[in-house]
Amino acid sequence: MTPRFHPRVRALALVTAAALALGGCQLDGVEPEWTVPRGSAAPSASTPAAPPAEPGASQPVSDPVYRDYGNPSVDVLHYDLDLAWQPTRKRLDGVATLKIRVAEPVTALKLDFSDAYDIGSVTVNGAPTPGKVTKGDLTVDATARAGEVVLLKVEYSGVPKPVRMPSERGDFAEGLGLRAEPDGSAWTMQEPYGAFTWYPVNDHPSDEALYDIDVTVPKGWSGIANGQLTNTTENGDTTTFTWHSRDPVASYLTTLAVGRYTKVTDTGPRGLPITYWLRTGRDEGMRPVFERTPEIIEWLEKRYGPYPFASAGIVSVTSTSAMETQQMITMGGDLVEELTGSEVEKREYLAEVIAHELAHQWFGNAVTPRDWRSVWLNEGMAMYIEGEWLIADGFADRRSWVAWLRQQDEESRPVAGPPGKWDKEHFAENNIYVGPALMLYAFRRQIGATAVDKLLRDWVQTQRNQPVDRETFTAFVQQRHPDLVPVMNEWLDSPTTPDGP
Template identity: 35%
Template sequence: MSRSAPVVPACALALLTLASTACGGGVVGTPGGSGLGDPYFPKAGNDGYDVTHYGLTLDYVPETEHLTGTAEITATATQDLSALNLDFEGLDVESVTVDTERARWNRTGQELTVRPPHDLDDQDTFRITVRYSGTPETITDPDGSEEGWLPTEDGALALGEPTGSMAWFPGNHHPSDKAAYDIEVTVPKGLHAVSNGELTNETTRDGRTTFTWHSAEPMPSHAATLAVGRYDISRTTVADDLPAYTAVDPRQTKASREVLGRLPEIMEWAEDNFGPYPFSSTGAIIEREDDTDYALETQNRPVFPGAPDTELLVHELAHQWYGDSVSPKTWRDMWLNEGFATYAEWLWQEDHDGESAQEIFDQLYAGDYYDDPEDNEAIWAFPPGKPTDAAHISDPPVYVRGAMVLHKIRETVGDDTFYEIIQGWAATHRHGNADTDDFTAYVERQAPDQDFTPVWEEWLYGEGRPDQP
C-alpha cells in the first residue's frame, strides 16, 4: 500500500526517484539497500543508515488481537540518501513522517520503502515516525518454528529470532544494527506487559494500564520481546544489587519457584566465569508450554516455555554475554551464540558435581552421549562455522559441536588462558558485533605460541567427525 502524492513540478519529482538527481544534473542521493546480504537471510536489515534508538508506543487488545502502534526511529545516515527501507511484515501502515514532514512510502513484501521529502546527507541524524495498526502476524522460520507475534490464552508473546521482530514494529532488523529502546505498552487492566530493560512507569486509567520499559544498552532487534498476559511478578536484586524482574504465568509459579530461587547463585557463578554482567537488569519470563515450544535469550530476561531446569536457565543467561552483548555480525556466526551457551551448561555441571566438560566431550565423540543414536550422529551433519542453510542455523552442530570447538581451545591453551580468552572476548566486544574470523584471530592473539590450525580446520570448519578427539 502507498499514499498518493500531490502533483509537484518535474524537477521536484526527480528528488523522489530511486536515484535522486538535482535539477542541475548532479546526483544528490541514492537509495539505501533493501537488504544487507546476510548469507542466510539476505533481505534482513537495510543499508544506508544506522539506528540508534527505537521509541515504540503500543496498544494491544487481546480479545480482538488488535495492535495499534507508533514507532519513532532515530537513525544516522551512512550515505547521502534519497530513500531507505525498513523491515516490516503485515500490519497496516497509516502514515510515515521524516523529521515531522510527511514522507512518501510504498510496500513490497517485508520492505517498507520511505522517501523523505528532502534528501538526507551522509551523517545526518533523522527521525522516522511510522503509525500502524492491525493484527500482527506469526512468522514461520525456515526450520518450521514460529516467531513474530504469538497470540496466547490471555495475551500475546513477541519473539524475534531471527526475523520475527518485524511482525510488531518496523526497523532495521538485523543483528548488526543494535540500538537503545523505550517501549510503552497499554493493555487491559489486570494484565501485565513485560519487555526488556527496566520498568520505569506503570499507570492505570479508564480500565487500561500502561507499562513503560527502558533499555539503555544497545540491543539487536531479535532480542527484543513483549509478553502480555497475567503474571506473578517478582522484583528482587541479585549479584551486588542488580535488579531482577521475573514474570511467571500463574500456572507455572509453583514449578518455577525452585529454579528461579537459584538466579542469584547462577548470576554470581556466571560473572566469575564470563566477567562483569553487561546489562543493568536481569530476570526471566516464564510462559505456558503451549504458548511457545522453545526458550529464547531475549535481552535482560529470557523467555521460557514452562519452568526451565537449571541447565536451561544457565544456557539462556550465558547468552546475555554471548549473543546479546556480543552479537553476531551475520546469522552464519550463530555458533558464537549457541556454542558458548552450550559450553556454559557443561561448565556449570563441572562446577556443581556433575560430569566434567571433558567427560561430556568424550561421550559425544564416542557417540554414546544421547540415548537415540540419531541424536549422536546429528552433531556431525555439518561444521558449526558453516551451517548448511537458513533452516539449519539452530541445529545440533551449531550448539554441540560449537561447544566442542571451545573445549578444543581449552585443551590447547589450558584453563587459565581459556578463561582469560572467554572473559576477554566478552569484554572486547561488549555491546558490539563480531564474527567467526574476529574470534579465531582473537584466540590466536591471546595464545600466539599455540597452533590452532587443527582446531579451526577439523572442528570449526571440517566436514564430518574429526579423526582424533
Template identity: 40%
Template sequence: MRRTAPAALLAALALAAPTLAACSSEPAAQPGAAAAEDPYAAAVSDPREDSLYPDVGDPGVDALHYDLDLAWDPDARELAATEVLTFRATTTAESFRLDLGEPLEVTAATLDGEPVDVAREGKDLVVGAPVEADARHELALDYAGTPQPVPAPSARDDIATTGWHTTPTGETWTMQEPYGAYSWYAVNDHPSDKAFYDVAVEVPSPWVGVSNGELVSRTEEAGTTRTQWHLEEPAASYLVTVATGELEVTEEVSAGGTPISYWTPPDLAPRRLANLRVAPDALTWLEERLGPYPFSTLGFVVVDGDSGMETQTMVTLGNDAYTTSEPVVVHEIAHHWYGNQVGPADWSEVWMNEGMTMYLQLAWEAEHGGRPLQEEMDEIAAGDAASRAYAGPPASFDPAAFGDGNIYYLPALMWHELRADLGEDAFWSMVRAWPAARDDVATDREDYWAWLEEETGTELTGFLEAWLLGERTPPVDAAG
C-alpha cells in the same frame, strides 16, 4: 535459545544419520562514531547484508533508537502503535527501507517532521525520501493491525515460527531468532545493527506488558495498565521482547547487587518458579568465570510457548519443564556475555553465541550434580559426524536448519579441546576477556579468530577451520 537436551538430540541424530545422508585483533571501526556526549554513540553500527538471509535487514540503515508505544487489544486481536526511529543513513540514496510485517498498515509517516510517502513491497516498508550518507534522521510512524508470526528457517518444532505470537485467549509473546521482530514493528531486523530501546505497552487491566530493561513506570487508569520500559544498552532486534497477559512479579537481588525479576502466570507450577530462582547463584557462578554482569538488570518472563530466548535483560521462557529448568536458566544468563554483550554480525556466526553458552551450561551442570563434563563431551563427540552430515559444519550450516544441534554442541566440544590444549588459566582468561574486548559490538569470525590468536599467543587458524568449517569430525583427545 532453548535447545533439545544433549542426550536426546545426539541419539536422534545418530539414528537419523544414514537416512539423512541418503537424502541429501582489533575491533572494526564504527563509522560515523560521534563524540562522547552523543547519547546514541554506543549504538552506531556497521550494518551488513546477511550471507544466509539477505532478504531481511537493510545495510543502508543504522538504527540508533527505537521508541515504541504499543496498545494491544486482546479481544479484537489488534495492535495499535506509534514508533519513532532515530537512525543514521549509511549511504546516499533516494529512498530507504525497513522490515515490517504485511498485516500491519501504516496510517501516518513523517521524516524529520515532514510527511513522507511509504510503499509496501511484501514485508519491506519503502520510505520514499532522499537520505545522505552519515546523516541522522527521525522517522515517525503510526500503524495498526493484527500481527502474525513468520515462518522460521528451521526444522525445529519449537521455533517453527518467529516474532509475535497470540494465544487463544489473547495473551501475546515474541521470540524472533534469527528474524521476526518485523512482525510487530518497523525495524532493521539484523544482528549487525544494535540500537537503544524505549518501549511502552498498554493492555486491559489486570494484564500487564513486559519488555526489556528497567521498568520505568507502571500505571493503571480507566481499566488500562500502562508500563514503560527503558533499555540502557544497545540491543540487536532479535534480542527484544514484549509479552502481555496476567503476570505476577517476584523480585530479588543477586549477591553482586543486580536486581532480578520473575514475571510469571498465576498458575505457574511452584517447582518451575523455584527453578527460575537459581538465577542469583547462577549469576554469581558466571561472574566468577566471565567477569561482572554486563547489564544493570536481569529478568525472566514465562510465556505460553515451547522455546526459550536470551532476550536482553528480560529472558523469555516457554512454560514447560525443560525450558524453565535450571540448566536453561544458566544458559540464557550466560548469553548476556556471549551473544548480547558481544554478538554476531552475520547469522553464519551464531556458533559464537551458542557454543560457549552450551559449554558453560554443561560445565555448570557437571558441578551441580549432573554427569561429569567429560562424559558429556564423549557423547557429543560420538554424535559429531551425524550432526555435521545433517545440518552442516557449525559455521557453514544449512540455512534451512537454523538452530540445530551443530551450532551448540560441536563448538562446545571444540572449546573443551582447546581448554585441554591451552590449560586452565589461559583458557578461562581468554573466555573472560572476549566479551569485554568487544563490548556492545557485533563482529565476525575473522575478528574473533585473530583476537583468539593474539590473546593466547597460539596459532589457531587450522584448529578453528577444522572444527567450524570442516565436513568431518576433527581429531578428539581420548576421554580422560
C-alpha cells in the same frame, strides 16, 4: 536460544540436587563495573573503523545468509515504541519513532515490517510522507545524505502474523515473531528474524540500537519487554508498562509478552535487580527454579566478569523453547511438559536452560555477531558454559558430557553442515551448539581450563558492544594462543567430527 535436543533429560551421571528457594527483595539498579571501558575493543584485521560517536550507532552490513532481512544503508540509533494490545481482538496498535542515521545516500528509507498491519500516519522529521508495505518491507519516500540523521514516525495497527523459521527445529513449528494465544495473551521469539512482525525495524544483528518501549494493556494484565522496567502507570481501565534499554540491543534480542502475570522481585550480585514474570495460575512450580538466577549469575561472574547489564529477568510464555532476550529471558513455560524423568531432573534441566540463556547475556548480547554466519560464536560458547555449570552443579560428569556432545555433533554435522559453514535451511540446529563447544574443550586440552576461561573473559570484555565475526575471533585468538587457530578452523570447517577431545 536454547538448543533443541531429544530426549530433553540427558542420560548423564545424575545426582540429587537440592531445590533452592531464595528470598526476594527489590533494590535500586547497580551499574556494572567493567575492567575494560565500553568501546575499547582490541583492533583486529577484520574490525572496521569505529562508528560515529553517537549513542546506538552501528555499522550495518548485508547478511551473507538471509539477504532479505536488514538494510546496510540505514543505521537505527533508537527505537521509541508506543504499543497497545487488545486481547479480545488480538490486535496490536503501535506508534514507532525511529532515530535513523543514514549510512549511505538514499532516496527512500527501507525497513523490515510485516504486511499484516495497516499503516496510518507516516512522517519524516515531522513532515507527512508516503509509505507503503510490500512483501515484508516498509518503504518511505525520503532523500537523505550519508551521515544525516532523520526521525521516522509510523502509526500502524493489525493482528500479528508469525513467519516460518528456516530450520527443522520442532519447537518453532508455529513460526517466528509475535503471535496471539486463544486466551488473548501474546508473546514473541525471533531468531534469526521476526522482530518485524511487531514493529518496523532494521532486522539484522549488525544494527544494534537503544530502546524505549511502552506497553499498554487492560488493567490486571502485564506488558513485559526487554530492558529494565522504569515505570508502571495506571490509566483508568488500562496499565502502561515502561521499559528502557541503556545498552544497545540487536533486534532478535528484543521481546514482548502480554498476559496475566505474577511479578516476583529478587536481587542478584552487587544489588542487581531481577524480576520474574510467572503466568498466574500456571507457573508457580517454576518459581524455585527461577530463583536460582542470582546463584547462576554469581557463578558466571566469577569466570567471565560482571553481569553486563543494569537488570536481569525471566518471563514465562506459552512455548517449549527459550531465548536469551536482553535483560529479560523469554522462557517457554510449557517446556517442562515435554520432559521425562524425576521432578529433580526436570528442575535441574530448567535451571540448565536458565544457565544457558544467562551465559548468552555475555556471549551473544554484550558481544553480538555481525551476521548470521557467525551465530556459532553465541551458541558454542553458551553450550560450553552450560556444560561447565552442569558439572559444577553436580549433575553431570565431564567425560559423559563431552561424549554426549560428540554424539550430537556426529549426528547433526552431516545434515546441517559444519558450524562455520552451516546450511541456511538448518538455522540454530545442533551443529552450531555442540561443534564449537567441543572446539573449546579441544582448546582446554591444549591450554588448560583456566586459560580457556581467561580467553572467554577477555573476549567478552574487550569486544563489548562491538560487531564480531569469525575473522574477529581468529585475530583475537591469534594474538593470544596462535597454536589454537588450526584447531579452531578444523572444528568449524570439517564436514565430519574431528578427533578428540
